[in-house]
Amino acid sequence: MTAQQPIQTSRRRFLQGASAAAGLLVGFHIVPGGKALAATAKAPVALNAFLRIAPDGIVTIYSKHVEMGQGSYTGLATILAEELDADWSKVRATGAPADAKLYANLAFGMQGTGGSTAIANSYDQLRQAGATARAMLVQAAAEIWKVPAAEISVAKGVVTHGPSGRKAGFGELAERAAQQTPPANVQLKDPTRFSLIGKQVQRLDARAKANGTAEFTIDVKLPGMLTALLARPPRFGGKVKSLDATAAKAVPGVMGVVQVPGGVAVIAKGFWAANKGREALQVEWDFSNAENRGSEEILTAYRALAQQPGRPARRDGDADTALAKAAKRIEASYDFPYLAHAPMEPLDCVVQLSPAGCEIWAGDQFQTVDQANTAHVLGIKPEQVKINTLFAGGSFGRRANMQSDFVVEAVQIAKAFGGNAPIRLLWTREDDIRGGYYRPLYHHRLAAALDDKGELVGWQHRIVGQSIMGGTAMEAVMVKDGIDATSVEGASNLPYAIPNLAVELHTTKAGIPVLWWRSVGSTHTAFATELFLDEVAATTKQDPLTLRRKLLAKHPRHLGVLNLAAEKAGWGKPLPKGWGRGIAVHESFNSFVAEVAEISVQPDGSWRVERVVAAVDCGRAINPGIIRAQVEGAIGYGLSAALYGAITLENGEVQQSNFHDYESLRIDRMPKVEVHIVPSTEKPTGIGEPGLPPIAPAVASALMAVTGQRFRSLPLPDKVKQA
């Protein structure tokens, strides 16, 4: 799921899909007040797979991408509404049904959200969809009014025939418009005429999320629905050896106990009874095939591996020789722990089985994969799995799972219970923190060669860790010559002008399930590369900004954000005693972000991040407010990891369990944040993730500037040396 894959658009697909979407109109849509309303008697009309128009003129956009906070509903609706010339106050969005033929992510070839691709892969497609629908509305008006289509104009949801002064709203024309043949070619707007794209339009979900009416999976209510909690083995790979469910079944409200491949599920009327029932289970676990190592043992093995050459991921010149001949060598190694995603809404899934198949309610991020895995469990066809994609209470990658773990668990439980009731599987926070699918633990070893003038002439970077893609259906695409692209991204595409450069990978095996975590490989590669470059700068007594400018001469977009962030932050200007600045720049998901962190160190060595200035280049900015919000949020999420984040294991057991020992950033540690957007006419690229990679190295670099200390692992220490 890197961003480097080409995006292909298919116009025909969505036009063919208009009728299919129309068949799905009975259901729910999110109105700004947040209530889910059943479709009214006079049904809205679909003009193509991506929009429908109601008689009252309300335009509802089908978002093929889950709304998990990143603003996809608003962003995608903005693109379509722009070409449609819709009235923004009448635009709504809802999750598209699961149907890869219509709603594939064009960067993945299947329906799913991730890799900061929502806007990038949809931009052309939704402009086409909007412009086509607009043309159909114009044709309808021309027919009704018996005037040439060329004399008709559209603005803010109103279709007007200038010469006669006749006007009609979208709602009045929709039915007739749906009968038109979609034009083969439509003229897209000249971007200079954009009135929604690039402007600050109101987020569509702001109100519902301020008054508690936004509907998440945990809020779904179905007649007769029961709640399930699953007791999972306390070590990954453990199995049930013996089970005594007598006490659990005696808990009032418990309706059943079933064994599934993942453990033992207690099914009850409501969470509380399920929780009490689960606590009453007597399970003995078999750990003979479990991962029984601790994270220290794993890290020790990685450090040993890093002494040996790995598989080449990139080779420019001859780094070995450059290092051998170097006037001076710099070496450092970096450690990164496992990280849990810990979205605020713990994982959950509602499943209802029926003779026709299976219906799922989830903050679904990987519809096509979840359909396939569900179908496999039930022995049905993927298209018999209907998915209702609801708001996701955060994900950060966790809900996009090649194994569909939390969906499959719910389906297995519903099946084991005989399909007798809709099942709502809830995870507790403890289940979430201990549930695996972590950002992998990594060890990096770097060496730099300086020549006799102090120039950086060689760079060797070895990365050791588990593959996220290995063993999944994506392995064939994402792992080439033994290199999982997600293990080395951000390192293998290092932009700095260094003549001899080698990036190597050791892919390890461990029984701990791993997964992409907001910004994936760049969560660790940005820290190792940027901080190591700062070590080079410190050793050669160069300013970190000056060194970067020199090495990035051929990378204008890196330079653009670097210079903008430095300028806005006042790089080089004096700071109070005990304060320092650090800078980092990184490309991920085809977007470029530089951040300057200002930190203060107290006399007792405690420290805090005071201010962060970010500059971003994500191509054309669709919604500047959401871009800023995503960068603010990515900085906060990255700071959580930089200050606190670590999942550790002992004898195979995860040591953390909830927010008291897997801490997260709170408001008192959130710095002031400024986000500056580089004006651009390039195609829009992602912004959900790219704000994250620079923050940890920028902060560590600032700490290094104040203290002279080196920082080579995350999380950073609570206390540092005073200057």
Next chain:
Amino acid sequence: MPITFTLNGKPVSLDIDPDMPLLWAIRDEVGLTGSKFGCGMAQCGACTMHVDGEPVRACSMPVGSIEGQRVTTIEGLQGKVAQAVQAAWVKHEVAQCGYCQSGQVMSAVALLSGNRKPTDADIDQAMNGNLCRCATYVRIRAAIHDAAKTMRA
């Protein structure tokens, strides 16, 4: 014996396990789902409700302990402070995923009900129990200051 209390201005009587947390009593028994489950141990604040006007973490409060008290959830929020806070939340587009925001709003309303001009330190103190993994904190702070200004105007 049923547990009786006032929920959003109306009397409620529930014949349930008094150890059941208030959160689950409201969500699963009454059916109001605006208050969220995030941690179950008063660490994240997603479940924040008002009991007799004070913000509480409903996930860790046994329903039996609120006999005779007044409970307000996000669904029952009303009045000038609530309106100012919710309007500021929309204006500043605070929410991202939105899951924690009911709790954030409840804490912010409690803060502003007793303090019409909170400082940043007041905000830190009042809001520190409310986690947001999307880290919307910059906007939470701005929205609280803005709501306070609206209320003073």
